[in-house]
Amino acid sequence: MxxxxxxxxxxxxxxxxxxxxxxxxxxxxxxxxxxxxxxxxxxxxxxxxxxxxxxxxxxxxxxxxxxxxxxxxxxxxxxxxxxxxxxxxxxxxxxxxxxxxxxxxxxxxxxxxxxxxxxxxxxxxxxxxxxxxxxxxxxxxxxxxxxxxxxxxxxxxxxxxxxxxxxxxxxxxxxxxxxxxxxxxxxxxxxxxxxxxxxxxxxxxxxxxxxxxxxxxxxxxxxxxxxxxxxxxxxxxxxxxxxxxxxxxxxxxxxxxxxxxxxxxxxxxxxxxxxxxxxxxxxxxxxxxxxxxxxxxxxxxxxxxxxxxxxxxxxxxxxIEAVLKHCGQAVLSSGACAISFKQVYFRYESENWTLHNLSFHLPAGKILGILGHTGSGKSTIARLLLRLYDIQSGEIRLGDCVIADLSLSDLRSRVGLVTQDVQIFQASVRDNLTFFNDQISDAYILETLELLGLTPWLRSLPDGLNTQLGADSTGLSAGQAQLLALVRVFLKNPSLVILDEASSRLDPQTEKMIEGAMDRLLEHRTGIIIAHRLPTLQRVDQILMLEQGKIVEYGDRETLTQQAHSRFARLLRMSAN
Ligand SMILES: Nc1ncnc2c1ncn2[C@@H]1O[C@H](COP(=O)(O)OP(=O)(O)OP(=O)(O)O)[C@@H](O)[C@H]1O
CATH class of the missing domain: 1.20.1560.10 (ABC transporter type 1, transmembrane domain)
Known part of the structure; x- marks a missing residue:
């Protein structure tokens, strides 16, 4: 009482x-x-x-x-x-x-x-x-x-x-x-x-x-x-x-x-x-x-x-308190940033480690391709970089900073992520793309839509950028929603771009068409591309292969391609056959 x-x-x-x-x-x-x-x-x-x-x-x-x-x-x-x-x-x-x-x-x-x-x-x-x-x-x-x-x-x-x-x-x-x-x-x-x-x-x-x-x-x-x-x-x-x-x-x-x-x-x-x-x-x-x-x-x-x-x-x-503390105050320096994982261990609420002793270093401005079977922990790496979860031991750094020391809002404004599951909100096309950021001009939005071949789609809408989209992606194909998610990342202008099966819903022709746009997106930025399809990884500098949360192969893409016995070279041969 x-x-x-x-x-x-x-x-x-x-x-x-x-x-x-x-x-x-x-x-x-x-x-x-x-x-x-x-x-x-x-x-x-x-x-x-x-x-x-x-x-x-x-x-x-x-x-x-x-x-x-x-x-x-x-x-x-x-x-x-x-x-x-x-x-x-x-x-x-x-x-x-x-x-x-x-x-x-x-x-x-x-x-x-x-x-x-x-x-x-x-x-x-x-x-x-x-x-x-x-x-x-x-x-x-x-x-x-x-x-x-x-x-x-x-x-x-x-x-x-x-x-x-x-x-x-x-x-x-x-x-x-x-x-x-x-x-x-x-x-x-x-x-x-x-x-x-x-x-x-x-x-x-x-x-x-x-x-x-x-x-x-x-x-x-x-x-x-x-x-x-x-x-x-x-x-x-x-x-x-x-x-x-x-x-x-x-x-x-x-x-x-x-x-x-x-x-x-x-x-x-x-x-x-x-x-x-x-x-x-x-x-x-x-x-x-x-x-x-x-x-x-x-x-x-x-x-x-x-x-x-x-x-x-x-x-x-x-x-109920968030386990993830929002206390870090450090701010990332501008421009592309290096990523380094040092003996990282992570698990969700289960007994077994989802990521086991992960260590790698990606210099600023380079692109890492991550390969691995379903459930091997690829998307988990992306979630850790956005600090959606905290690791149990080890260290993750972006640039010079341990990510736990960064202010969460600064970290998340500097990392752009596109996944297979794109969330479209019940709002106008403009708000869906800018997330209500009115600092982004319509001209820049239109230019980005053009870059990704979305101008004909925009023209087909009754009110252009003011057209209201339905929740649950109503009225958009899964591929169109994925293209819109790419536009969002362009407009956000992040230092690190993570593409997690970002083109999985696109047909090969559309994927080819947006290649130039992808190059532009990754220019002067650090990138991580998670993909099952090998052609998607053609532009990466490093390859990291995961198996049950452990790194089974990691190195320079060129070098691994040359080594006939590397897993990556074997995969390339298999896909060529
Ligand atoms: N939120 C979560 N809570 C508990 N376990 C999870 C959670 N998300 C993923 N897992 C588990 O962690 C492991 C790694 O998942 P993750 O999504 O990183 O795999 P992935 O390699 O990206 O798979 P896919 O290729 O299917 O996208 C899986 O065994 C999965 O069941």
Whole structure:
């Protein structure tokens, strides 16, 4: 509880302090509406007593007008409170969404591998949605309704001490009973939200893989998994709802008892001439009015159970730290840079080394070709150079700097990578190519597109560079997407270019056509070309062959080609045959 309160306080302080003026306005509107709700029954009580005692019509008319005016004012303040609470909630939850999204984007690739995009969506948006009420109303309503409760009990004490004391005792028992049950639904609601996250994760995964699923006849398997998930979901929802319903039953039972006490007391006091009929009405009315704050406090506490589960999950997420530290400050010197690997060992979360004692040196401005069977660790080298993962031992240097000492943003702005899987975003052609960098001129983009033979493609688009591309590469062939990825690297103007099967989706004719462009791209830059096709490696200076993460051959391409017994020469002969 202490911990939960601490978490509430931190969240409220972080996200409500910047909009404290609105929160103050909201508090004033809510408190005014509460005060008006306590005052208005007094007018009714006065009206009844005046009518019973045969009071003047003028007095009755004034009471009626005052009653209507206060009722209208109450409505007005409630509208103002709702309006302000929506703005407060949206502003706070949007800020929290931004913080969570930024935090998740900074987390390591290993974290994202373990969590599907759908699950992340649900965790960022679903959990935060639940918090909107927490930010806008919960705290103010719990406080406001507690004040309303307190105010009603004081007024009741003024009307009649016996009635006031009895109903105060009743309200205390009711609140204790409701508070005692507060936490019973937290665990089921947390479990419910976890399954909900898995549900969205599964849907996202299956929509993304729809082509493979259909092509491989895996629809039944997918539906089976989906069905299994739904089967787990319903009982958890029922458990959570049942736990919340227990609270509802308790409050309904308590109000019935409260009304019985009020009726009994009013009848008893009136029969003994201790109170007027107007006061009897007031006692009954205020007891009914007591139900409102107690009921609201119950509802809010019920919501708090769901919110508490969400807050816990949000804190868990925010407490996950990236293993990869962003602390390096060193900056690479401009121009092409040398690469050196010294006794590098690396593994993902498995027992076995993915890269085993790797050492090589590529001078600045030279090009290295990496060959090896599927899964031998070629792409892993590229990921290490971009510091998507950190090595377990050894040293990787770019230029004079160990890459762990470089600022991550500087490192990543200086390395250009093209892979087989090109991500196209739902944005214009221009933004897809420049990544929203408006320093890059249209003229330079057009020149680069021309270099890669993409001008006819651009002309075929309805709005040229402004044409919106669909997410998931819709409307582009895999080869076209790969050419666009090459354009991106050109525009980025990096010091090191890594082409990881970058032309694997291109037909031989297109690959030949862009050869000149490739030469331009690699000019005055250091390059790494990872390829299965030997012709792609014609322009490289060095060859490195990998087998199960170990270097089995490394040397100058010319020299290896001359050595008849080298693996590379054998490969060349095999491909020539
Ligand atoms: N994110 C990851 N988490 C765990 N293991 C991984 C991850 N990425 C790759 N691996 C494993 O590391 C090994 C090397 O993978 P890598 O992608 O570097 O191979 P590759 O030589 O580039 O293969 P390909 O020619 O198919 O692209 C493989 O056994 C692969 O299963």
């Amino acid at each position: 202490q911990n939960a309160l601490q978490q509430y306080k931190l969240l409220l302080a972080d996200y409500l302090t910047p909009q404290w003026k609105r929160v103050l306005g909201l508090a004033i509107a809510l408190l005014t509406s509460i005060a008006l709700q306590i005052i208005n029954p007094q007018i009714l009580g006065y009206f009844i007593d005046t009518a019973v005692q045969g009071g003047s019509q003028q007095a009755l008319l004034t009471a009626t007008i005052a009653f209507i005016a206060i009722a209208l004012l109450t409505q007005g303040t409630e509208i103002a409170a709702t309006f302000l609470s929506e703005i407060v909630a949206w502003t706070a939850t949007n800020a929290l969404r931004v913080d969570l999204a930024e935090h998740c984007l900074r987390l390591d690739l290993s974290f994202h591998k373990a969590h599907t995009p759908g699950e992340m969506l649900e965790r960022i948006d679903g959990d935060v949605n639940l918090l909107s009420k927490f930010f806008s109303e919960l705290v103010i309503h719990v406080l406001g309704n507690s004040l309303l409760l307190f105010g009603i009990l004081i007024v009741l004490c003024f009307e009649n001490q016996l009635a006031g004391m009895s109903l105060t005792a009743f309200a205390i028992v009711a609140l204790i009973a409701l508070l005692a049950q507060r936490s019973i639904a937290i665990a089921p609601w947390a479990e419910y939200r976890q399954i909900s996250a898995e549900y969205y994760g599964t849907i996202g995964e299956h929509i993304a893989g729809r082509e493979d699923i259909r092509a491989n006849g895996a629809v039944n398997y997918v539906m089976f998994r989906f069905y299994e998930l739904l089967q787990r979901w319903l009982p958890v929802y029922q458990k959570a709802r049942f736990a919340s319903t227990v609270l509802w039953f308790t409050s309904v039972g308590l109000f019935t008892i409260g009304n019985a006490i009020a009726l009994f007391l009013s009848a008893y006091l009136w029969s003994r001439n201790a109170i007027t009929i107007g006061t009897a009405y007031l006692i009954f009315h205020y007891t009914n009015l007591l139900a409102k704050p107690i009921e609201r406090i119950r509802e809010e506490l019920e919501q708090l159970q769901q919110v508490e589960a969400s807050i816990q999950r949000i804190h868990q997420l925010l407490n």
